[in-house]
Each structure stands twice: as structure tokens, then as C-alpha cells.
Amino acid sequence: MDIPHIANLARIKLTDDETSRFDSQLSQVLKYVEKLKELDVSDIEPTAHAYPVFDVVREDIAHDKSFTAEESLSNAPAQALNQFKVPKVMD
Amino acid sequence: MPTITQLRASYQSGDLTPSDAIRSLAETIESRDPEIKGYISYDTEAALAEAEKVDLSLPLGGVPIAIKDVINVKGQPCTCGSKYLAENYTAPYDAGVIKKLRAAGAIPFGRANMDEFAMGSSTENSAIQTTRNPWDTSRIPGGSSGGSAAVVAADEAIAALGSDTGGSIRQPAALCGCVGLKPTYGRVSRYGLVAFASSLDQIGPMTQTVEDAALLLQAISGHDSHDSTCIDEPVPDYSSFIGQDIKGLKVGLPKEYFAEGLDSGVKSAVETAIQQLESLGAEPVEISLPHTEYAVATYYIIATAEASTNLARFDGVRYGHRSENAGNLIEQYHHSREEGFGEEVKRRIILGTYVLSSGYYDAYYIQAQKVRTLIRKDFTDAFEKVDLIASPVTPSPAFKIGEKSDDPLAMYLADIYTISANLAGICGISVPCGFTATDDGKQLPIGLQLLGKPFGEGELIKAAHAYEQATDWQKLA
Numbered sequence: 001m002d003i004p005h006i007a008n009l010a011r012i013k014l015t016d017d018e019t020s021r022f023d024s025q026l027s028q029v030l031k032y033v034e035k036l037k038e039l040d041v042s043d044i045e046p047t048a049h050a051y052p053v054f055d056v057v058r059e060d061i062a063h064d065k066s067f068t069a070e071e072s073l074s075n076a077p078a079q080a081l082n083q084f085k086v087p088k089v090m091d
Numbered sequence: 092m093p094t095i096t097q098l099r100a101s102y103q104s105g106d107l108t109p110s111d112a113i114r115s116l117a118e119t120i121e122s123r124d125p126e127i128k129g130y131i132s133y134d135t136e137a138a139l140a141e142a143e144k145v146d147l148s149l150p151l152g153g154v155p156i157a158i159k160d161v162i163n164v165k166g167q168p169c170t171c172g173s174k175y176l177a178e179n180y181t182a183p184y185d186a187g188v189i190k191k192l193r194a195a196g197a198i199p200f201g202r203a204n205m206d207e208f209a210m211g212s213s214t215e216n217s218a219i220q221t222t223r224n225p226w227d228t229s230r231i232p233g234g235s236s237g238g239s240a241a242v243v244a245a246d247e248a249i250a251a252l253g254s255d256t257g258g259s260i261r262q263p264a265a266l267c268g269c270v271g272l273k274p275t276y277g278r279v280s281r282y283g284l285v286a287f288a289s290s291l292d293q294i295g296p297m298t299q300t301v302e303d304a305a306l307l308l309q310a311i312s313g314h315d316s317h318d319s320t321c322i323d324e325p326v327p328d329y330s331s332f333i334g335q336d337i338k339g340l341k342v343g344l345p346k347e348y349f350a351e352g353l354d355s356g357v358k359s360a361v362e363t364a365i366q367q368l369e370s371l372g373a374e375p376v377e378i379s380l381p382h383t384e385y386a387v388a389t390y391y392i393i394a395t396a397e398a399s400t401n402l403a404r405f406d407g408v409r410y411g412h413r414s415e416n417a418g419n420l421i422e423q424y425h426h427s428r429e430e431g432f433g434e435e436v437k438r439r440i441i442l443g444t445y446v447l448s449s450g451y452y453d454a455y456y457i458q459a460q461k462v463r464t465l466i467r468k469d470f471t472d473a474f475e476k477v478d479l480i481a482s483p484v485t486p487s488p489a490f491k492i493g494e495k496s497d498d499p500l501a502m503y504l505a506d507i508y509t510i511s512a513n514l515a516g517i518c519g520i521s522v523p524c525g526f527t528a529t530d531d532g533k534q535l536p537i538g539l540q541l542l543g544k545p546f547g548e549g550e551l552i553k554a555a556h557a558y559e560q561a562t563d564w565q566k567l568a
Contacts, residue, residue: 007441012432025499036385036389045464046463050467050516051320053320076179076409076410077179077412087418087419087422088420090419091419
């Protein structure tokens with residue numbers, strides 16, 4: 001497993017120590033899960049949910065009020081002008 | 092500690108008020124919890140304020156319930172056992188189960204410790220503290236709902252809510268000697284439960300008795316329009332299953348669950364429990380769940396894949412930890428997550444991201460979803476022949492703190508008896524069924540697992556209660 005590449009996809013910075021530890025631990029896990037390949041599942045449908053429910057919709061009528069801007073921002077690490085504040089996106 | 096039923100009786104007779112019960116609980120927590128470390132936080136004043144205005148005529152009127160710290164209760168912290176949410180997070184709303192608990196008159200009191208984001212089987216992955224097993228404080232309480240189990244077992248709570256993604260209610264209940272029930276997928280709303288693996292997670296009761304589990308399940312079950320996977324299925328009167336006899340009940344014994352790797356003390360306690368069920372009129376039937384050996388591999392692909400997507404929301408923007416060390420937005424994601432998440436969470440996100448990544452998706456994720464179909468079919472086939480399935484909950488009793496910390500695969504393999512129920516979406520319960528002695532003379536509880544058909548919680552309660560009444564384990568625990 002290319003741990004630095006996967007960590008970048010997952011947007012987690014890892015230390016060198018974590019990278020090498022995960023490499024050895026997860027290669028053991030991947031070796032273990034190889035056993036799934038023993039099974040012939042070519043004709044089997046995948047299960048995404050144990051109890052299939054599809055397209056749950058409700059009538060298009062406004063419900064009781066949702067969060068106010070103030071409530072939505074109540075846990076924000078940084079905010080300004082009633083919005084979430086983030087560092088610059090582009091250089 | 093009184094059970095829910097006993098507490099309700101004391102309220103009715105006027106011997107006790109809800110405020111008395113909260114004060115007495117707070118005193119017990121103050122004296123015991125510095126050693127057990129089952130609670131991350133508790134707010135006695137807020138609970139007392141609620142106790143003043145409860146309606147005692149409601150089914151859980153004035154009953155304090157400890158809540159796993161992954162379920163949102165408006166105005167309270169919800170750390171998920173993570174550094175990430177230990178700052179900048181106060182729940183802005185009540186979870187579906189909390190709304191239902193309040194409607195039944197209960198008082199959410201105390202935030203129970205857990206493995207970070209419910210990832211773990213020992214509660215050692217909590218970033219806040221390590222909870223200890225009340226039966227032997229050098230041992231783990233199980234996990235991930237280890238705090239909920241420990242506070243019920245240590246008389247620091249009347250009852251608790253936990254959540255179960257691969258055994259996280261049943262396994263700590265077994266290791267701490269209390270009752271834990273994982274409902275059928277879709278029986279209970281997941282709205283306001285911080286998601287780990289959305290196709291597997293369910294909230295359920297952790298209690299001193301089966302009767303209490305029925306009462307608590309009654310209160311939290313039923314449809315919630317805020318969770319589209321919560322099934323609109325009528326909720327039976329679970330207490331009506333209490334006291335029914337189990338003559339003729341067919342109990343399946345999966346041969347794969349009694350094979351190698353099972354501790355001899357656990358095996359003999361569970362076998363004795365099955366003989367007791369038989370003496371109560373149940374009919375044991377040997378069955379096979381042929382894909383059992385693939386369950387752990389299937390689970391750790393699906394659960395980590397779902398976790399990696401669910402935990403993408405922790406980006407340092409809207410709540411929780413934000414790194415001070417980032418120059419731009421992308422760096423903010425990387426650093427906030429690096430600093431906020433613990434090792435097991437990172438390990439699972441990496442594994443989950445890998446099995447979903449381009450080139451590996453079909454080989455791992457789709458393959459696991461197909462095997463999930465086979466595992467589910469094993470149970471559908473078995474339930475054609477039997478009413479319930481009986482098995483151990485765990486391969487061994489509680490292990491020592493630190494014993495398995497460096498070997499994630501060994502820790503994952505210990506989930507073998509519980510994870511299939513989540514993959515199949517069926518319900519299960521753990522009830523105390525005996526003890527095993529350690530080398531240094533400590534007694535460690537053992538659990539009997541009963542698994543039921545989808546929406547068959549009533550049958551679980553019926554059989555578990557009949558067993559409980561015929562044995563003394565509950566009173567000892």
C-alpha cells in the first residue's frame with residue numbers, strides 16, 4: 001500500500017513513524033482479507049444495506065424551522081460576517 | 092443500584108423523588124468514577140433542573156439514563172472520545188433517541204466514555220481516558236461502549252444507551268456483566284448519532300436486567316423522519332414478552348461459533364446456559380453459518396470504507412479542532428485531522444480510503460459487499476429452521492489493559508461472534524451467563540448471545556428473560 005498517497009487522498013498528514021507502522025500493520029490486515037478472494041461471487045449481488053429502502057421522500061412542504069445562522073455557526077472555530085471563516089484557498 | 096423498574100416503583104410509592112435519585116447517583120459517581128473512569132462528563136445541576144419538572148406518569152418518568160458520548164444531547168458536549176471534538180463542540184440539537192427518551196420522561200444524565208468514534212473493542216482508543224472493568228480494574232471493560240457498560244456494572248448508572256456497529260453494545264455488556272441489546276438495523280433512529288459506519292450502526296439499551304432493556308428499547312424504537320434508514324415498522328409492546336414461556340422455541344447452535352479459538356471457561360459457561368434453556372423447554376438445533384470465517388474480513392473492509400467517508404466531515408471548518416499550523420485550506424484539512432484524530436481512527440481511515448480508491452474498489456469493497464450478501468443469506472436460511480440463535484459473545488473474557496494495543500488484527504479477530512449480526516442487520520442481545528476465574532482470583536463475567544430475526548426483538552427479550560429468571564447471574568452481577 002502506498003501509504004503517503006492514500007494519506008493524501010484522506011487529507012491526513014502522517015508522521016514518518018505512523019507511516020511505517022501503518023504500512024506493516026495494514027499489510028497484515030490486507031493479507032488477512034485476501035481470504036475473501038477464495039469465494040466465487042461472480043453471480044452474487046452486492047449488499048449496501050441490510051434492509052433495502054429506496055427513495056425515501058416526503059411531501060415538499062417546509063417543516064419546522066431549521067437552524068438559524070447563529071446556531072449553525074455556534075461551534076465554528078472561526079467565523080466572520082455570519083459565515084465560516086477559512087484560510088485562503090488559492091495562493 | 093435500583094433497576095428502572097425498582098426506581099419507578101420508589102417514585103410511585105413516594106419513597107424517592109427523581110432529584111433524590113440524581114443526587115444519589117452523583118454521589119456514587121464522585122466516589123467510584125475516579126477509579127472506573129466511565130464518564131467523560133456529567134452535569135448534575137442540569138439533570139436536577141430537569142428532575143424538577145418531569146412527569147412521573149410517563150413510562151420512564153424521572154429515570155436518569157447515561158448516554159454514550161457519541162449521541163447528541165442539546166447543550167451538552169459530545170466528544171466521541173476524540174480530541175477533535177473535545178473543543179469547539181456543544182451539541183446544537185437532540186438526537187432522535189434523545190427526543191424519544193424525553194418524550195418518555197427520562198433524563199439524559201452523564202456522558203459515557205468510548206473508543207474514539209466508536210472504533211475499538213476495549214475503550215483504550217478513547218483520547219480522553221481509559222475506562223476500567225469494575226470486576227478487575229487492571230482489565231478493559233470492552234468497547235466501544237465500554238463507558239456505558241462500566242457505569243451500569245459499577246452502580247454508577249441505572250441504565251445507559253450505547254451504540255453497536257460490530258458488537259459495541261453486546262461485547263462490553265458481556266465483559267462487564269450487564270445486559271446489552273443491539274436492535275435490528277432500522278428499528279432505532281440514527282439521527283444525531285455521530286456516524287461511524289452508516290449501514291451497520293444502531294443505538295441500543297445497556298441495562299441491569301432484561302426487563303429494563305425492554306422498557307428502554309420501547310422508548311427509543313420507532314420511525315423518525317430525520318433518518319431515512321429508520322424503518323416505519325410498528326413497535327410491539329416489548330414488556331408483553333416478559334414472563335412468557337419458551338416451550339418449543341427452536342434455538343440454533345451454529346457449529347462455527349463453538350470451534351477453535353474459544354476460551355474453555357467461556358465455552359463451558361455458554362454450553363451450560365444452553366442446557367438451561369433446554370430445561371426451560373427450548374429445543375436446541377445444530378445449524379451452520381458457513382460464511383462465518385469471512386465475516387471479520389468483510390466487516391473491516393465495509394466498516395472502514397464507510398468510516399473514511401463519514402469522517403471526511405471533520406475538516407476543521409464547521410466545528411471541532413482547527414489546526415493553528417496551516418497556511419492554506421488544504422493544509423488546514425491535513426493538520427486539523429492529524430492533530431485531532433488518534434491512531435486507530437487514522438489507521439481505519441487509511442484502510443477505508445485504500446479499499447475505496449481507484450483500482451482497488453472492485454477487488455476489496457465490492458467483493459466485501461458481495462460476501463456480505465452471502466453472510467446475510469446464511470442467517471436468512473438459518474431462521475427458516477430456528478427461532479433464535481445462541482452463541483458466545485466473545486472468544487475470551489476481559490483482557491488486561493495494554494495487552495493487545497500493538498496488534499490491531501488480533502483485536503479485530505476477537506469481534507468474530509458479534510459482527511455478523513451487523514452485516515446481516517439482525518438483532519441480538521447479550522445476557523450474563525456466568526463467571527470465569529483469573530489466575531489472581533478475580534471473577535470475570537461471561538455473556539450469552541442470542542440473535543433474532545429482523546424485528547424479532549420481542550423473541551430475544553422473551554428468551555433472555557426466561558433464562559435470566561432461571562439463573563442467579565443477574566443478582567451476582
